[in-house]
Each structure stands twice: as C-alpha cells, then as structure tokens.
Amino acid sequence: MSLKAFHIVFVIISTLLCVAFGFWAFDARSAGDDTSLLIAGSASLACSVALVVYGVWFLRKLKGVSYL
Amino acid sequence: MSSELLPYTVKPHPVTGVYSGKLGVWLFLASEVMLFGAFFSAYILLKVGAPLEGPAHWPLHSERHMSWMIGGFNTLVLIISSVTMVMAWVSLKSGNFGKARMLLGATVALAVLFLVIKITMEYIPHWRDGLTTNTSNFWGIYYTMTGLHGVHILGGIVVISYFIGPGSKLWHENPEYYTNRIECTGLYWHFVDLVWIFLFPTLYLMS
Numbered sequence: 001m002s003l004k005a006f007h008i009v010f011v012i013i014s015t016l017l018c019v020a021f022g023f024w025a026f027d028a029r030s031a032g033d034d035t036s037l038l039i040a041g042s043a044s045l046a047c048s049v050a051l052v053v054y055g056v057w058f059l060r061k062l063k064g065v066s067y068l
Numbered sequence: 069m070s071s072e073l074l075p076y077t078v079k080p081h082p083v084t085g086v087y088s089g090k091l092g093v094w095l096f097l098a099s100e101v102m103l104f105g106a107f108f109s110a111y112i113l114l115k116v117g118a119p120l121e122g123p124a125h126w127p128l129h130s131e132r133h134m135s136w137m138i139g140g141f142n143t144l145v146l147i148i149s150s151v152t153m154v155m156a157w158v159s160l161k162s163g164n165f166g167k168a169r170m171l172l173g174a175t176v177a178l179a180v181l182f183l184v185i186k187i188t189m190e191y192i193p194h195w196r197d198g199l200t201t202n203t204s205n206f207w208g209i210y211y212t213m214t215g216l217h218g219v220h221i222l223g224g225i226v227v228i229s230y231f232i233g234p235g236s237k238l239w240h241e242n243p244e245y246y247t248n249r250i251e252c253t254g255l256y257w258h259f260v261d262l263v264w265i266f267l268f269p270t271l272y273l274m275s
Binding site for chain 2: 001002003004006007010013014017020021024025036040044047051054058061062065068
C-alpha cells in the first residue's frame with residue numbers, strides 16, 4: 001500500500017472521528033449548558049466536511065500515482 | 069552507492085511488487101499494530117475488571133482531570149502534520165525539493181508542538197495533582213499508552229529532521245531513492261497519527 005492509499009484511509013478515519021466527536025460534543029452539551037461544546041461540535045462537523053473535500057481534491061491531484 | 073549494495077531500493081521487487089524499503093516499513097508497522105493492540109486490549113480488560121467503588125475504581129470522565137479541548141487540539145495538530153507530510157512526498161514526486169523541505173519542517177514543528185502541549189499542559193499538571201502511574205490502573209495505562217505514543221512521535225521527529233538535514237544530500241545523488249525514503253517515513257508518521265486518533269476518544273471521550 002502506497003502513502004497515497006494510506007493517506008486516504010487516514011482521511012476517512014479522521015473524518016469519522018470528527019463526526020463522532022461532533023455528536024459527542026452535542027450530546028455532552030445537552031446535559032449542561034457549555035457553549036464551548038456547541039462551538040467544538042460545530043467546528044468538528046465542519047472539519048469533517050473539509051476533510052471530505054480535501055480527500056476528493058487529494059485523489060484528483062494524485063490520479064496518476066499507484067495505490068501499491 | 070548504497071542503492072547498488074541494496075537491491076530494489078528504487079524499482080519494485082518482481083515478487084512483492086513494491087520496493088524493499090516499503091515492504092520493510094509495512095512489516096515494522098505490522099509489529100507496531102501488535103504492540104499497540106496489546107495495550108488497547110489491556111486497557112479494555114483493566115476497565116472491565118475494575119471495581120465499581122473504592123480507591124482502585126475506574127475514574128469517571130469528570131474525575132480524570134483531562135481536557136477534551138487539549139486532546140482535541142492535539143488531534144487537529146497531528147491531522148495537519150499528516151497532510152504536510154504527504155504533501156512533502158507529493159512535492160518530491162514533482163521535483164520540488166525546496167517546497168518538500170519546508171513541508172517536512174512544518175511536520176517537525178507540529179510534532180514538537182504536540183509534545184510541548186502534551187507535557188506542559190497535561191503531564192506536568194497531572195503530576196502536580198498527584199496523578200502518577202501509581203495512582204490507579206487507569207493512570208498507569210494512560211501514562212504507558214500516551215508515553216509510548218510520545219516516544220514514537222519523538223522517533224518521527226528524529227527521522228524527519230535527519231531527512232531535512234544530513235540525509236537530504238541523497239536527493240542530489242538519487243532523487244527517486246530519497247523520495248521513496250520520504251514515503252516510508254510518511255507511512256510511519258501516518259501510523260503514529262492513526263494511533264492517536266484511536267487514543268483520543270478512548271482516553272478523553274469515553275466515560
């Protein structure tokens with residue numbers, strides 16, 4: 001597996017972490033009234049979207065590079 | 069000269085389909101998966117077997133004195149460092165050594181930032197609060213896992229710094245060989261960052 005393929009795997013797992021952290025923050029905020037959790041949750045979900053966009057851009061940029 | 073002594077450092081081996089360095093790194097990473105896997109298993113077993121009350125109980129999320137903000141920020145730092153690392157490799161593939169060197173420098177800077185935050189904002193305050201490896205099983209496995217990960221970060225800093233400094237002369241002798249070495253370093257660096265991506269929710273978010 002090349003660095004290109006491993007990076008794609010890394011981006012996918014990072015995206016999943018961002019989504020999970022976002023929901024964790026919103027869930028934790030529902031128990032209290034912490035504005036920082038709301039900001040962190042929103043930022044994390046925004047990061048997950050940014051990572052998906054980056055992943056697609058990365059794949060297009062390295063179209064000619066092997067996955068092996 | 070070294071590429072003459074070591075076969076298949078640039079071209080793929082006819083049997084494996086990859087150059088020897090990449091095969092070696094993946095074998096090394098397979099052993100690393102077993103190492104960290106054993107610690108994650110130990111974490112689960114210690115947590116499941118911990119008493120519900122008493123001094124040896126597993127601390128609740130609120131009792132851990134761990135900030136999700138610091139852990140989350142450090143996660144972001146490592147994710148960005150993986151991007152700079154892979155971009156350095158992409159720059160080398162397109163022949164831009166200057167840009168690659170700058171991106172490798174950024175990777176080292178981010179790795180140092182991670183360690184500085186970890187030590188000054190987490191380890192030292194924890195030690196001051198009396199939370200050491202002897203406090204409980206949780207703190208024992210916490211320091212073991214994050215410490216082992218920190219040593220890997222330190223190893224990455226040393227290797228990347230070598231390729232920015234004295235190891236960079238290989239670029240002028242054999243650019244393809246140097247690019248392959250950076251790819252191997254990038255594979256290692258991605259693995260180290262991936263370990264943190266599993267450590268962060270395990271230690272900071274799960275109650």
